[in-house]
Amino acid sequence: MKLFAATLLVSAAFVAPALAQTNAPIKIINVGELSGPGATVGTNFKNSADLAVAEINAKGGILGRKIEIVHFDTQTNPGVARALVQKAIDENPYAIMGPGYSGSVKVSAPLAAQAGIAQVMGGEAAELTQLGFNTLFRTSFGQQSSMPKIAKYIAENLKAKNVAVIWVNNDFGKGGRDMVTKELTARGVKVTADISTEAGQADFAADVVKAKSGNPDAIFIYLNEEESARALRELKRQGVTVPLVGETTLIGQKVIELAGDAANGARGHIGLTVDAPNDNLKAYGKKFQEKYNYIPDHNGIKGYLGVYMIKAATEKMGKVDQKGLPDALKGLTILAAKEPGILMDLTIDKNGDLDRDSFLAFVENGKQVVKETLPKMSK
Amino acid sequence: MTRTLMEVQGIRKKFGGITAVDGVSFEVREGEILGIIGPNGCGKSTLFNCILGQLPPTEGKVMLDGDDVTGLRPSAMNRRGVSRTFQLLQVFPQLSVRENLVLAGQEHKGTMFTRLFGPRDAGLTPDANQMIEFFRLGHLAEEKAGGLSYGQQKLLDAAMAFMAGPRMVLLDEPAGGVNLTMLGHLEERLRAMNTERGATFVVIEHNMDFVMRLCTRVVVLAEGKKIAEGTPAEVRANQAVIDAYLGH
């Protein structure tokens, strides 16, 4: 009986859906890490995307058409991610968002490219936009654009000769670690301690000991927000005084909240954070907290941005054209003045990489202070 | 004087401080039904387990046809033609009666691999059916063993011990928990096994009458030691035995 029911359910679940007719809502499908190790990443991305969609719909949607966003759970499994992107394509959406893990992006991008559907994703691995899928777009700096800036800062501003690298051993951390190591060595800086940590790790005593043992001039930390906070606490406890350098994930508001005064002195390059000196960003952070009562991390901003990128490109085309969307996104420059949701002026290059201002920020008595604004590369 | 099949020499088994079996020796002659009796906790089952390699003896030897087989694994002993039943019922409830019997015989047919590629029943169905008939379980052949009555399971248990055509069979408390009619039936079948097939038995029992009726020779244990040996009549007359039982 059960088996019979099963077969029915299977067939029920998969008969191909009818194509969406005009004036129906614009369908966006988000394929994200909603369970498994990536749950935090995926949930931030999802919540922010929902937030953006709600805002846009409240203002009458895109070209008068509402957005309908659907979320699929990859369980942080590339196989499932690939299948779900396949499924998303079968449901013929206007655009696909996610996944957030680079591995999942890598396996699913060919499918989207084949179908010619824009895929606005959260992966940060450098290689993603070099694989030549012309439908793949980032929602943040790729590591290939952030790491050189960081390496440059460490080598030139800090004049560091030896650096310890503490990274989380998943595809986010590994990518950053490989990239920064390459850039540092290119600039004659030596990595004296290369320390892999586990996602969700609680005790960083050993890692800090190891970092100190190479007595470095600076320590580069590339962990997710929670682990960054714990690492910072431990570094302080063991009295490490050398500069602590990182990315958004080291000096974001979330980290500061968790690490307390241990975060003071940490510095780094940040693409976008809720506390950059920018009203749109602050507004977004506020709205997010009102809706979900926690502070979004950088993955949140990705999801939010992604939806507005799609909106801007569509309005530029002046029509809802699934096949035209990728080209519309390429080379698109979006001005925050015209589209506050984009948070900051931004240009999408032909590979789908983002180009925009970024900051060099320090944490000073519990607040993130921007020291300098690094201009768009294309300027 | 028939030839000796198995010789048990000074078996001693200690658990920590306690000595469960204390230097017991006896021999098993071909074609006889040897009874080993003694009050509960006198070390009968431990002795069995030592003989059959279930437990390693602390001291002593077990000779089978003059070869030292002390401490061989039970499966090895079994392949040398020594099989047993257990005090507590031990059939395989999930398998049918016939399957239980086939299992009991299959490991004696060829090697592990010839068995795998040989016939499903290892060619034992005829023997199994014969055994089923012999123990009058015909109507139950297809039933799962777990579904049989206690007495029926006892019969199956015994039947399994004979499947491989063993040289000798050690029965541990065959009468235990079996009702009188079934007991008579079991006794009669065992005797038939002995007379018709010349099977050799060693029977552990504390049911005296059963042993006295069935056995040709009896060894009496008390507190791990052998206190008497002889025909049922001799043993019954033996003062030490009477003391042991009255003192118990």
Added chain:
Amino acid sequence: MSRSVLLKTFGVLIVGALIFLPLTLNRYGIYIMSLWAIMTIAAMGLNLTLGYAGQVSLAQGAFVGLGAYTVAIMMSAGFGFWLPLLIAIVITFAVGWLLGYPALRVQHHYLAFVTLAFSTLVFLVFRNEEWLTKGIYGIMGFKRPSAFGVSFQKPIEFYYFTLGALALASAFMAWLVRSPWGRAFVALRENPVRALSLGVDTRRYTLMAFAIGSAMGGFSGALYAPLVEFVDPTPFTLALSLNLLMMVIVGGSGFFFGPFLGAAIGVLLPEWLRFAHGWYLTIYALFVMILLIKTPTGILGIIENMIAARKTRAASAARAAASAGLDKV
């Protein structure tokens, strides 16, 4: 007996569905069906080790991983598909044999923890040995196989390929469990001591149960790699082993068709529970708990009970013993 009744009643319907249903499905549906076939093979292997021979293993996921990586690595090195497949099976058989040795010393939860540790270690190797496995980035760029000029590129083609593999594996299992070995495995599960006294070499059968079960895990992994066309460590964590274990238990451990049903539930569940959004795993877990409380013999156990309920008391006593049999596991 009742099992074969079950088989006859649904067999035709199911086989028909498996062959023709996918033609009506979209590519995602076909992917899910292929995944089901592959997971069923892995679960079948575990069912042999656990359900028939009664040896707990929390490492089946690791063997799927070993199979997948073997194939992925060798195919990227240009070995085609068939040789890697063979190697994958051989390797997992050998490793499974070795993993069986602890089972000769310890049982139950101790064995569970050894195998648990093993599967976690395997994951670490996948992730850390970059020179071989490309580490966290994973292996890409190997194609789906083709045989006798027939290519299995397209989803539907590959589905029939996996279905064929499943049929093959099932035939093998059916033959094995009905062979004297199958009988010996059951004996090993229900009463090792008695089995030993009947000349069953429980050591070798235990090792065999592990080796064969693991090799089927490897086989399934060897199919998983070309299905996804990408292999990285993340799918092969302990979670996969636990899922496979639950599939076996939910379907009915020790029942031939248990894994088919269990895998169907495990794989298709997210689809059936789509309405529940994030809650589907919660619901699944709840379902498993309630099911186990009702009967540890899984869904097929329940069905068997219902069928046998109409039979004699003798039969019902048999089942009491049957469920008691699982204590030995």
Added chain:
Amino acid sequence: MMNFINLILSGLATGAIYALVAIGFTLLWQTSQTINFAQGEFVMVPAFFVLAALNLGMPLPIALLVGLALSMLVLGVLFKNLLVDPMLRHGVLPLAICTMALSIFLKETVKEVYSAEASPFPSFLPEGNLIVFGATISIQSVSIFVFAICAVLALQAFLARTSTGRQMQATAQNPYVAKLLGVPVKRMIMYTFLINAALVALASFLISPVYLAKFSAGETLGLAAFIAAIVGGFNQIRGAIVGGLLLGIVDNLAAAYISTQYRGAVPLFLLIAVILFRPQGLMGRAEERTV
């Protein structure tokens, strides 16, 4: 040297937590053959009870008490009555698998009800650092250690000195004999479940300020607790303590001196070695083996 002291000390703090969790684990095994694969989640959940109470505006001490009470109700009474009791008759493995399902259930429920985010958790322990022999020691980890050890000693005293305690031990050693001796076995078993719930709750309150309250926080802890329990000796408290502390230290030393990438492997090798060569555990006596 100073680094070494650092590692040992922070290892001890984590180890003490492992010990707390491991003890409950062994208690459940002894008294009711329960292998609780959800033990890690049991440590994760109480923190959320407290957070919920705090959101209702209760002060921390009250919230902690509420959290403790809820844990004992849900993770103690309900766990025993709704899950363990009906499962026991099915045997060890089905029950163990049932607890695997339970761990998924707890994780996913917390994630859906609360959020996938890690939330900060207020510490009732003093912050700050001490300098001892040149080593900087966080007062928090010291007090975690002290708290945990005190709890364990208190538990041992209870088991050894009070009559209830002795009855519980009798039950743990052999429920059947205990019953014959007129020990109210049923009640004793319930007590062990309550004690386990209390222990995990305490562990939760101690560790959450560091680990943060997160749905997935239990995953590593659960595994660590198994390893600690088995390495130390599955059938007595003493073993769990040694196992826990040992494991905490091994964790750190492995990461610092062997390999950061394989830090997770070292405890597992330890586990396998102990199971194969000394299944009764480092502190266990052979005749107490539960294999």
